[in-house]
Amino acid sequence: MIKDISLKVVRYENRYKNDWDKFVNEAKNSTFLFRRDFMEYHKDRFEDFSLMIFKDDKLVAVFPANIRKNEVFSHEGLTYGGLVVLKKLRTTDYYSIFRELLFYLYNANINYFYLKEIPFFYNSIPNDEWKHLAYITNAELYRRDLCSVINLKKDFAISKSIIRDAKMGEKHIDLFERTTNFKEFWNEILIPELFAKYQTKPVHSLNEIVFLSEMFPENIQLYCAFKDKKIIAGTVLFIFDDVVHVQYISGLQRYRKVGILDFIFHELINNKFKDFSYFDFGISNEQNGRKTNKGLLFWKESFGARGISQDFYKFSTSNYPLIDQMYL
Incomplete structure (x- = not known):
């Protein structure tokens, strides 16, 4: 494989x-998570190292990423990531772009980069x-x-x-609807219940989720x-073109055994x-996929869900x- 001199990698x-953002909207393997307004809501926590790849001055790929301790990650603040490309890009061009990405990182004295797979059902066309x-x-x-x-x-x-x-749960509520009252859900339900059950807190602060929901009202x-006009259970959903992702689930402990969450879902x-x-x-x-919450998994599968894997890879830039040697 001969190096494609028409390719150029630049820092975002x-x-x-x-x-x-225009490129992300048109790519085959992107979601609103890759929009800059979403990526940068937590820019104080991650040092951005996003890259853009041009071919003859035309943008052909973007790489949402951050850097930490001289290692690059396909963004730690996002659920998934990787090289984002256009629908018409051919496989051999993809290989050239990926090779150029590795070469760029290698010359920047970055030994490794970490990629978390975008599960296939989020892609508009194949992306393997x-x-x-x-x-x-x-x-x-x-x-x-x-x-x-x-x-x-x-x-x-x-x-x-x-x-x-679910039928039992419906009898215990007065109303089920979409709401913008993130404050009540966060402060009265999600934060206390997560801490009581798992000693954890939401990934997003109240201010962050309110900001994001206002920025992406149809997606979050x-x-x-x-x-009695009070929230007793709820869920935050991330809505994509053809996929619904459950981001948070929580309900008051005293209602947990009467089917409220079963009714909601x-x-x-x-x-x-x-x-x-x-x-x-x-x-x-949890723990890099080594441990499984058996009860939670059983509950999700009771709705008909089944397993699809998401892989995480560590690439050596050297x-x-x-890639140069792979062609016959």
Whole structure:
């Protein structure tokens, strides 16, 4: 493989914002998470190292990333990442771009970069070229998560116990609807319940989720069940073109055994989002995929969800010459 001298890698700067966002909107493997307004809500926590790849001065790929201790990550503040490319890009061009990315990082004295896979159902068309290159360059699989996902376009079975409990839950609420009252959900439900059960706190602060929901009102939605005009349970959803992702789930402890959450998700899956293709409950594992919350996994699968893996790879930048050797 001969180095493509028409390719140029540059660090992202604010002056490229419009070009970046326009490209993300048209890419085959991108979501609103890669928009600069979303990526930069936590810029105080991550040192940005996003890259843009041009071919003959035309933008052909972007790489959302941050740098930490001289290692680059396909952004630690995002659920997934990697090289974002256009739909028409051919595989051999992808190889050249990826090779150039590795070469650029190598020359910047960055020994490793870490890539977290975009699960296939978020892509508009196939996007596994990077996985082939992970094999070619001897990248290390260092983590594998399992997402619980419902294919809404295929037959899926919701368990009889969920249906029963959902009917029971409906009787214990006065109202179920979308709301913008993130403050009450965060302060009265999510924060105290997460701490009581797991001794953790939400990834997003209240100010951050309010900012993001106002910036992306159609993509970030809160659905809650109410009793006596107070929120007793709810979920925050990230809405993509054809995929619903569950970002947060929480409810008051005293209502946990009467089917409120079962009702909420039964309603969302069978009515509100029934015309989407995938409903992604997210992962039920911790410690780099080594440990699984068995009860949580069982509950998600009771709605008909099944496992789809998400891989995390560590690339050695010095292995870029292996891409040069891959052609017959």
